Every structure is written in C-alpha cells, then in structure tokens.
Amino acid sequence: MxxxxxxxxxxxxxxxxxxxxxxxxxxxxxxxxxxxxxxxxxxxxxxxxxxxxxxxxxxxxxxxxxxxxxxxxxxxxxxxCIMLFQNYGLFPWKSALKNVELGLEGSDLTAKERRERALHYLNVVGLEGKGELFPHEVSGGMKQRVAIARALALQPExxxxxxxxxxxxxxxxxxxxxxxxxxxxxxxxxxxxxxxxxxxxxxxxxxxxxxxxxxxxxxxxxxxxxxxxxxxxxxxxxxxxxxxxxxxxxxxxxxxxxxxx
Ligand SMILES: Nc1ncnc2c1ncn2[C@@H]1O[C@H](COP(=O)(O)OP(=O)(O)O)[C@@H](O)[C@H]1O
Ligand SMILES: [Mg+2]
Known part of the structure; x- marks a missing residue:
C-alpha cells in the first residue's frame, strides 16, 4: 500500500x-x-x-x-467517492444486473460496455449468474453485494x-x-x-x-x-x-x- x-x-x-x-x-x-x-x-x-x-x-x-x-x-x-448505505439503496423493481447497470448511466460507456462492466462486478462480489434476480428474491447479504457491485462498477477512487x-x-x-x-x-x-x-x-x-x-x-x-x-x-x-x-x-x-x- x-x-x-x-x-x-x-x-x-x-x-x-x-x-x-x-x-x-x-x-x-x-x-x-x-x-x-x-x-x-x-x-x-x-x-x-x-x-x-x-x-x-x-x-x-x-x-x-x-x-x-x-x-x-x-x-x-x-x-x-461512492457512498454505500446500510439499507442497500436498490431499486426493487429492477433486477440485480439492472441495478448495477443503472449506476453507470450517464457515463461514457455504451450499453454493451455497461452490461459487460455490470456482469464483471456481479462476478467480483460472488453473484455470477444471479443478475436476473430481483431485490425481494434475495437475502440482505446478497442485496448488499449488489450494492457493493454497483459501487465498484463505477470504479471509484x-x-x-x-x-x-x-x-x-x-x-x-x-x-x-x-x-x-x-x-x-x-x-x-x-x-x-x-x-x-x-x-x-x-x-x-x-x-x-x-x-x-x-x-x-x-x-x-x-x-x-x-x-x-x-x-x-x-x-x-x-x-x-x-x-x-x-x-x-x-x-x-x-x-x-x-x-x-
Ligand atoms: N440533519 C440533521 N439535523 C439536525 N441534527 C442532526 C442532523 N443529522 C444529524 N444530527 C444530529 O447530529 C448528531 C450526530 O448524528 P450522526 O452523525 O447521525 O451520528 P452517528 O452516525 O454517529 O450515530 C446527533 O445528535 C444527531 O441527532
Ligand atoms: Mg450513523
């Protein structure tokens, strides 16, 4: 370090x-x-x-x-500098993948790049293959993983x-x-x-x-x-x-x- x-x-x-x-x-x-x-x-x-x-x-x-x-x-x-909240801050009507992608809207990335980036960070937090699940279908721990993936996807400092x-x-x-x-x-x-x-x-x-x-x-x-x-x-x-x-x-x-x- x-x-x-x-x-x-x-x-x-x-x-x-x-x-x-x-x-x-x-x-x-x-x-x-x-x-x-x-x-x-x-x-x-x-x-x-x-x-x-x-x-x-x-x-x-x-x-x-x-x-x-x-x-x-x-x-x-x-x-x-991204803030991660205790209550996850996910949109309940969006899938895990869409929740992560959403954070990338407004960036310079194309839709394809946003998708790839979101999938990558879902993998990083151990949610490979779980992107289609909605927040109400997953545990609190998994919700927080989605929130962490969304934060990481922005590649913040x-x-x-x-x-x-x-x-x-x-x-x-x-x-x-x-x-x-x-x-x-x-x-x-x-x-x-x-x-x-x-x-x-x-x-x-x-x-x-x-x-x-x-x-x-x-x-x-x-x-x-x-x-x-x-x-x-x-x-x-x-x-x-x-x-x-x-x-x-x-x-x-x-x-x-x-x-x-
Ligand atoms: N927006 C606010 N308006 C008025 N008082 C506030 C506000 N935010 C926090 N406080 C007060 O400031 C103090 C510190 O709050 P906070 O930073 O939330 O503490 P902690 O996160 O350590 O529990 C508390 O007494 C709280 O009531
Ligand atoms: Mg507090």
Missing part, C-alpha cells in the same frame, strides 16, 4: 440548529486516508460518524474546514460505507466482511467505513479512528498491525479489542454495563 493520502479532511466543524440554539456535532476533525487503505471511524451512536462520512462524500457541507479528494476540494458528491453490515445477522455479517476483504485485496479500492462494532473495525481496518461524542471529535488513531485475514479468536486480536474497549471505558464515569454503542 502506498502512503500517499488520497483524501485529506482538515479541521472540519459542523453544527446543526435545534429549537433555540445549535449543537456542535463535529469539532476540528482532521484525518488523512491513504490510497488503498481501509480505515474505520468507530464511535457510539450519535457521535457524528454519519455526519462526518456525509461531509467526506459531499452530501453535507462543513461549516468550517475542508475535504480534499485527489487534490480537489469536495463540494458535492462525485463518482470518485474511494468507497464510503455507513454501517454497511449492521442490518445483517452475525453469520451473514462475518461472511460479507470476508468478502469485502477479498474484494478490497483484488480491487485496491480505498475504503472508509463507519461502524459502532469494535470487532468489525479491527477485522477490516488498517487504521481505526476512535470518535468521542459531544462534540464529535477524533479521540485516537489506532494502527492495526495484524496481517489479513485476521483471526478474531487470536490473542493479538483480543489485545486490540481490550485497547479499544478501554478507550471508551475510560471516557465514562459509569460502569461498563451502561456502555451503549
């Missing part, structure tokens, strides 16, 4: 107005993500993870600070994932996490993942940015120096779990029982 940043997030501040005043959601958030890297933004619910990801993707504007992707300031969503596996059961989640590792190793896409799942963050990430809340800020960066694929039951993995758990626990006045993430 090269160490050149593909994206730089610089001193981002963001507040949302509420009834009388406004609440600061992000405070001086700065981080850089290297090309080909997978990073996680880990924090409890409401700490500003989605807001930060939305700002990185150009869906939301920072009050102050900048996001610079490939040397250019991000001011709106682009095809270079970067994919943003907002708790992409949170709606899946444990087995499907583990399976999809493995798929994501395999795909990322092949495609070398840069991935920024938001999660409240400590194990998921350790399993997938090269680096984890721990966010604390009120206002949302980067508390700590942790390098996960374990080769992939990782063994969740290994003591090295447990070491990072403990380290991260303590980061949150130390931030609390109450017992770990009251630790909501």
């Amino acid at each position: 090269s160490q050149s940043p593909i994206i730089k997030i610089k001193n981002v501040n963001k507040s949302f107005p509420n009834k009388k005043t406004s609440t600061q959601v992000l405070n001086e958030v700065s981080l850089e993500i290297n090309r080909g890297e997978t990073i996680s933004i880990l924090g409890e619910s409401g700490c500003g993870k989605s807001t930060l990801l939305n700002i990185i993707g150009g869906f939301e504007k920072a009050d102050e600070g900048q996001v610079i992707l490939d040397g250019k300031i991000v001011s709106r969503p682009t095809r270079k 970067m994919i943003l994932m907002d708790e992409p596996f949170a709606a899946l059961d444990t087995f499907n989640r583990y399976h999809l996490q493995d798929e994501l590792l395999r795909i990322q190793a092949k495609e070398k896409t840069t991935i920024a993942l938001v999660t409240h799942d400590i194990d998921e963050a350790i399993y997938l990430s090269d680096r984890i940015f721990i966010m604390h809340a009120n206002p949302g800020r980067i508390h700590k960066e942790i390098n996960i120096q374990l080769s992939k694929p990782r063994d969740r039951s290994h003591s090295d993995f447990q070491h990072y779990r403990k380290l991260i758990f303590e980061e949150f626990h130390f931030n609390r006045e109450h017992s770990p029982i009251e630790f909501h993430i």
Whole structure:
C-alpha cells in the first residue's frame, strides 16, 4: 500500500440548529486516508460518524474546514467517492444486473460496455449468474453485494460505507466482511467505513479512528498491525479489542454495563 493520502479532511466543524440554539456535532476533525487503505471511524451512536462520512462524500457541507479528494476540494458528491448505505439503496423493481447497470448511466460507456462492466462486478462480489434476480428474491447479504457491485462498477477512487453490515445477522455479517476483504485485496479500492462494532473495525481496518461524542471529535488513531485475514479468536486480536474497549471505558464515569454503542 502506498502512503500517499488520497483524501485529506482538515479541521472540519459542523453544527446543526435545534429549537433555540445549535449543537456542535463535529469539532476540528482532521484525518488523512491513504490510497488503498481501509480505515474505520468507530464511535457510539450519535457521535457524528454519519455526519462526518456525509461531509467526506459531499452530501453535507462543513461549516468550517475542508475535504480534499485527489487534490480537489469536495463540494458535492462525485463518482470518485461512492457512498454505500446500510439499507442497500436498490431499486426493487429492477433486477440485480439492472441495478448495477443503472449506476453507470450517464457515463461514457455504451450499453454493451455497461452490461459487460455490470456482469464483471456481479462476478467480483460472488453473484455470477444471479443478475436476473430481483431485490425481494434475495437475502440482505446478497442485496448488499449488489450494492457493493454497483459501487465498484463505477470504479471509484474511494468507497464510503455507513454501517454497511449492521442490518445483517452475525453469520451473514462475518461472511460479507470476508468478502469485502477479498474484494478490497483484488480491487485496491480505498475504503472508509463507519461502524459502532469494535470487532468489525479491527477485522477490516488498517487504521481505526476512535470518535468521542459531544462534540464529535477524533479521540485516537489506532494502527492495526495484524496481517489479513485476521483471526478474531487470536490473542493479538483480543489485545486490540481490550485497547479499544478501554478507550471508551475510560471516557465514562459509569460502569461498563451502561456502555451503549
Ligand atoms: N440533519 C440533521 N439535523 C439536525 N441534527 C442532526 C442532523 N443529522 C444529524 N444530527 C444530529 O447530529 C448528531 C450526530 O448524528 P450522526 O452523525 O447521525 O451520528 P452517528 O452516525 O454517529 O450515530 C446527533 O445528535 C444527531 O441527532
Ligand atoms: Mg450513523
């Protein structure tokens, strides 16, 4: 992996107005993500993870600070940086193949090239021969694969994932996490993942940015120096779990029982 940043997030501040005043959601958030890297933004619910990801993707504007992707300031969503949502965002009346093709409309590709590209990425996510199925005919895990294929087909510089596996059961989640590792190793896409799942963050990430809340800020960066694929039951993995758990626990006045993430 090269160490050149593909994206730089610089001193981002963001507040949302509420009834009388406004609440600061992000405070001086700065981080850089290297090309080909997978990073996680880990924090409890409401700490500003989605807001930060939305700002990185150009869906939301920072009050102050900048996001610079490939040397250019991000001011709106682009095809270079694609967001993958937890609820898949598929069109129910379109087949898997059509859903992937649809993302390519408006590109320079011909209809034949769009079809070929869509088929290729359905294969990449393990859905060879499944292109004619409709979203209601497939499991949540398969829907998310279609969504990943649609994102990959655009050949973006970067994919943003907002708790992409949170709606899946444990087995499907583990399976999809493995798929994501395999795909990322092949495609070398840069991935920024938001999660409240400590194990998921350790399993997938090269680096984890721990966010604390009120206002949302980067508390700590942790390098996960374990080769992939990782063994969740290994003591090295447990070491990072403990380290991260303590980061949150130390931030609390109450017992770990009251630790909501
Ligand atoms: N569009 C919005 N308008 C007002 N408040 C918002 C908006 N989006 C998020 N918030 C608030 O900002 C805080 C952070 O939200 P969010 O980024 O969704 O957190 P997370 O993804 O970490 O759960 C929450 O208190 C939420 O209620
Ligand atoms: Mg969120």
